[in-house]
Amino acid sequence: MGERRIRGWHFTLQDVEIAVTNNQLLMLDLECSNLCNLSCPYCFRDEYAEQHVALPDEMTVEERFDLLEQAKALGCRSIKIVGAGEPLIDLLFWQQAEKCVDLGMTVMVNTNGITLGEREVARLNELGASVILKFHSFDPEINDFMVDRKGYSAYRDRALKLLIDAGFNRDTPTRLGFGSIVTRQNVDGVFGMYKYCVENNIFPLFKTWLPKGGTWNFRDWIPSVESLRTLQEKISEYENQHWAQGFNRCTPYFGGFSCMQLHYSLYVDIQANVFHCVGDAEPMGSLRRQTLAELWDHPHVLKIKGRTYKGCPKRAGVVPRTVAEAEDADLPKRAVG
Numbered sequence: 001m002g003e004r005r006i007r008g009w010h011f012t013l014q015d016v017e018i019a020v021t022n023n024q025l026l027m028l029d030l031e032c033s034n035l036c037n038l039s040c041p042y043c044f045r046d047e048y049a050e051q052h053v054a055l056p057d058e059m060t061v062e063e064r065f066d067l068l069e070q071a072k073a074l075g076c077r078s079i080k081i082v083g084a085g086e087p088l089i090d091l092l093f094w095q096q097a098e099k100c101v102d103l104g105m106t107v108m109v110n111t112n113g114i115t116l117g118e119r120e121v122a123r124l125n126e127l128g129a130s131v132i133l134k135f136h137s138f139d140p141e142i143n144d145f146m147v148d149r150k151g152y153s154a155y156r157d158r159a160l161k162l163l164i165d166a167g168f169n170r171d172t173p174t175r176l177g178f179g180s181i182v183t184r185q186n187v188d189g190v191f192g193m194y195k196y197c198v199e200n201n202i203f204p205l206f207k208t209w210l211p212k213g214g215t216w217n218f219r220d221w222i223p224s225v226e227s228l229r230t231l232q233e234k235i236s237e238y239e240n241q242h243w244a245q246g247f248n249r250c251t252p253y254f255g256g257f258s259c260m261q262l263h264y265s266l267y268v269d270i271q272a273n274v275f276h277c278v279g280d281a282e283p284m285g286s287l288r289r290q291t292l293a294e295l296w297d298h299p300h301v302l303k304i305k306g307r308t309y310k311g312c313p314k315r316a317g318v319v320p321r322t323v324a325e326a327e328d329a330d331l332p333k334r335a336v337g
């Protein structure tokens with residue numbers, strides 16, 4: 001029995017236990033600029049501004065380097081870039097990625113793939129980075145519709161081919177993932193994408209909605225609990241037949257991966273605000289006033305760090321979480337809504 005993993009997010013249960021015992025931060029969710037070349041209607045990061053433009057008070061390169069050094073000092077092993085806009089069009093992205101590697105940390109980047117050409121793929125490969133490519137559907141019409149850009153799928157497909165040709169999915173753990181949220185539009189195709197991932201050594205990051213930002217404007221895109229449950233059961237059946245007998249999943253992700261990052265990670269947005277994870281609505285503090293170490297010991301983090309949970313507590317009571325429900329009634333609720 002094991003978990004599906006991607007390089008940079010491949011911690012074992014033992015790694016997590018040791019990290020909790022030693023109060024070690026294993027991973028940092030980090031944002032690049034808010035600038036984006038898409039405007040996906042559902043995007044939780046539409047909160048910053050009406051448009052996905054660069055913000056006046058984004059972290060400078062010095063601040064970003066300082067943060068990476070602070071993270072390294074807390075034991076950090078990988079940096080997961082989760083936004084805010086499209087990381088690969090942030091002019092500081094490459095400097096930041098190189099700094100991570102110089103410090104001995106793995107870089108993992110979520111991208112819509114539009115600007116991923118041969119040169120960029122080769123550079124990411126040299127850095128040993130992992131890439132989670134936005135992938136909503138094999139059907140180009142659904143895929144384009146979900147990001148509100150006709151013709152987008154051709155860019156996505158070009159990026160996928162380049163990443164596969166460069167061998168990102170030949171490593172163990174893999175360095176290639178598909179990232180998608182499950183909506184009414186794509187829910188019927190997610191099982192097919194999941195199977196494709198498993199068969200091609202691609203990390204499937206298919207998730208439920210974050211309870212913030214664009215989610216609220218597009219609530220009618222949120223699929224029914226019924227359809228999510230059917231999907232989860234179908235994936236479980238497949239997993240149990242083919243691979244991970246009795247695997248106990250933990251939402252928000254579908255399939256053989258449990259999100260336990262509240263035990264070992266923090267999230268820093270591009271304005272230097274620090275949260276426990278991307279599901280939080282209010283920051284715990286700011287790197288412009290506090291150190292990362294101080295915020296890693298914030299009471300909100302300490303409260304949840306050592307606990308066990310079955311479902312994503314950040315989504316509790318807001319978005320249908322399907323089968324696995326969080327059990328602890330007193331888990332922090334400030335994150336929600």
Ligand SMILES: C[S@@+](CC[C@H](N)C(=O)[O-])C[C@H]1O[C@@H](n2cnc3c(N)ncnc32)[C@H](O)[C@@H]1O
Pocket residue numbers: 036042043044045082083084085086087110111112132133134179180181207208209210211212213214215
């Ligand atoms: C904000 S995007 C930034 C990286 C890149 N632009 C991309 O789209 O992959 C990071 C991840 O957040 C996901 N995301 C955006 N809005 C979301 C929402 N409302 N609920 C859950 N995930 C969301 C995206 O699908 C993507 O995987």
Ligand code: SF4
Pocket residue numbers: 036037038039040043044045052083084085086112147
């Ligand atoms: S989900 Fe990613 S690509 Fe889409 S608007 Fe948000 S940041 Fe841009």
